[in-house]
Amino acid sequence: MVGTGPGDAADLSPRALQALQEARVIVGYKTYIQLLAPLLTPEKEVISTGMTGEVDRCRQAIDRARAGNSVALVSSGDPGVYGMAGLALELLEQEGLLETLAVEIIPGITSATAAAARLGAPLMHDFVVISLSDLLTPWDLIEKRLALAAAGDFVIVLYNPASHKRTGQLARAREIMLQHKRPDTPAGIVRNAYRAEESVTVTNLEHLLECPVDMLSIVIIGNRETRRAGRFLVTPRGYRL
């Protein structure tokens, strides 16, 4: 299970690169497989599936591994953060293969910190990571977590803030955060961090909905001390300067 980071080869760790080079079979979501095109030499078997094909993709990877192939199951970012690592471990256990196959999880630069780097340093203090996708998680639980995170003055990182079908969640999340965070709390939106179509927007909680977001966006909302410094966002850690 290989984390490929944001997508550019400059952000792919040598450990991940080696795993991709050594694998006979590479399995992953279409969009991310395309970012790896230079590595996909003709002798490799490539299995790519669409966005909601996670279980199918994992089962195909396991089938190829059971047949004796070295398989790289690819996640963009880090495979352990809303990626494929957990599902793969669960299916390997179900198939009784967890102890017989050599399994390794190779970390990658996760979207939260890639996006943060483009915004400056918004994650310098305690933060939460929450996905706004309610495909697999009851929306009530997501709302509860948003409220608690805002009450604790955490910096909040939102994964999956919207999709084609889901457009109201970010508005509701903003309402909940506004019960604890000031409207002028700085916020940032990074779409396609470190990819060709990258866009970086610095805004605040009040104006958050004026900026377009989608599945390729990460939204970060500061804590009460987060502020702008030039073009950057900074959350002070508390050093005396």
Next chain:
Amino acid sequence: MVGTGPGDAADLSPRALQALQEARVIVGYKTYIQLLAPLLTPEKEVISTGMTGEVDRCRQAIDRARAGNSVALVSSGDPGVYGMAGLALELLEQEGLLETLAVEIIPGITSATAAAARLGAPLMHDFVVISLSDLLTPWDLIEKRLALAAAGDFVIVLYNPASHKRTGQLARAREIMLQHKRPDTPAGIVRNAYRAEESVTVTNLEHLLECPVDMLSIVIIGNRETRRAGRFLVTPRGYRL
């Protein structure tokens, strides 16, 4: 500001490597500078300082940059997660250099996901990152955040769980988490992830204090669905299998 990941060259991104190769001056905390020894060619100036010298280290980096040098200010893991990026941006602003110097934050594999990869896939669902160091943060606020995170059934990642001088914080954190999480909630401790002296321990909240922790350890406590799968920890995301 360069994130070098866990420490092994295999986890250093090509973007970070290039920055280190191009820099005339490399500034960082002693222990992490030692991990970079193979890159420290004789023509480079190396400035390393002790653990609590963050402000001094940053000022030295800025002085060298102001004098016209390309400077790499090194953080292990990701520079934006309890690293040097925020402090550096604050000091650059204070010195009026934020718009005149070319500033770049280069992300790295952060300790939370490096440790998680060694444990399996504990971060597959919403999680919080909290530092137990009260050097810069009032302990009351840390306790409040722990309680809210536990009440929200977040997976909890603890940075700086203990140091030579601080030994009681993890015990208190465990008490707080036990008000919301079951004693058999799986937990993991990873010390020196991906370094020579790595150790990985899988335990649970009840037995958490029986395992030694220090500044080089990351502690991860699961949510109510986290479970063991073979030697791994897995937090299911909710797929039907």
